[in-house]
Amino acid sequence: MSFVPIIDYSLLTSGTPNERSKVIQQLGNACKDWGCYMLVNHGIPETLIKEIMDVSDEFFNLPKEEKLEFEAFGVFDPIRFSSGFNAVEQNKDTLWREVLRLIAHPDFHCPHKPSGFSEIASDYVKRTQVIVNELLKGVSESLGFEASYMNKELNLDSSFRLLAVNCYPFLPDFDLARGLMPHTDHGVFTLLYENDVPGLEVFHNGKWVVMSGVPNAFLVLSADHLEIFSNGVYKSKLHRAVVKDECKRITLVNTNGPSLDTVVGPSPRLVDEQDRPAGYLPMKYGEYLELQTKLTTAGKHAFDIVRIQN
Ligand SMILES: O=C(O)CCC(=O)C(=O)O
Numbered sequence: 001m002s003f004v005p006i007i008d009y010s011l012l013t014s015g016t017p018n019e020r021s022k023v024i025q026q027l028g029n030a031c032k033d034w035g036c037y038m039l040v041n042h043g044i045p046e047t048l049i050k051e052i053m054d055v056s057d058e059f060f061n062l063p064k065e066e067k068l069e070f071e072a073f074g075v076f077d078p079i080r081f082s083s084g085f086n087a088v089e090q091n092k093d094t095l096w097r098e099v100l101r102l103i104a105h106p107d108f109h110c111p112h113k114p115s116g117f118s119e120i121a122s123d124y125v126k127r128t129q130v131i132v133n134e135l136l137k138g139v140s141e142s143l144g145f146e147a148s149y150m151n152k153e154l155n156l157d158s159s160f161r162l163l164a165v166n167c168y169p170f171l172p173d174f175d176l177a178r179g180l181m182p183h184t185d186h187g188v189f190t191l192l193y194e195n196d197v198p199g200l201e202v203f204h205n206g207k208w209v210v211m212s213g214v215p216n217a218f219l220v221l222s223a224d225h226l227e228i229f230s231n232g233v234y235k236s237k238l239h240r241a242v243v244k245d246e247c248k249r250i251t252l253v254n255t256n257g258p259s260l261d262t263v264v265g266p267s268p269r270l271v272d273e274q275d276r277p278a279g280y281l282p283m284k285y286g287e288y289l290e291l292q293t294k295l296t297t298a299g300k301h302a303f304d305i306v307r308i309q310n
């Protein structure tokens, strides 16, 4: 039996050169073997995590009409609240979830209530950004590139980033399954933090594996644009949420894409006409997001359109 890899973030930033190169190797192995890992010793104060979890909880506890003031459906709407069943599965098993999506970068957006939400969420986004940037350097090096290569090629300084706050409320009076259908995320990789109610599962070696049990860790999932850019060396991770505990699950999800007008295709350094032809069609990240939104209602994925079937 194998376990989800654990990566010690502190060794990336303050390890000796030897420790750093070891952890970069571990990062590469985690991306190759699992496509996901737990990130520990990340340095985000537990007090800040508690604050953002509490204020998110307060948001979801607002009366329905107040939450619906933020209801929106456009993929580029800066603030988007939605709730309901997974649209794809309307006639099959249905899963309940509420989600608040905020565009966090290049500009930060947040509802004006509850009080303090915007300040706390903005602080959380800034601090998680530092982690994302360091991880990007490590991932870039693990692919054999210089640390800044991915950042430069994907215009990550002006990247499009979302903070999605998911809530799976426990509703004892309703017979509702709670969770999220199997999917992969857009962007380079996703950082996910859960309150202490488990639910995230990843598909590994033909089985669903629960990602939980490491306290105070981020779960990091490789996403579609890492697979595309690495020409399939690192795969996007299939995952889902299944919430069984009789408690409310809240998750904080940071997606980290390139800038919207960046055309993402396989890095020329990882394409070789003979041995490793390009496996993905280039597409602007913004177009990919729009396409994904259109396809979701049909139960399809933009990834299937850019992937070249050899
Ligand atoms: O809430 C979870 O555990 C999963 C969330 C997720 O996969 C997403 O928001 O993309």
Ligand SMILES: [Fe+2]
Pocket (backbone or CB within 6 Å): 183, 184, 185, 190, 239
């Ligand atoms: Fe996801």
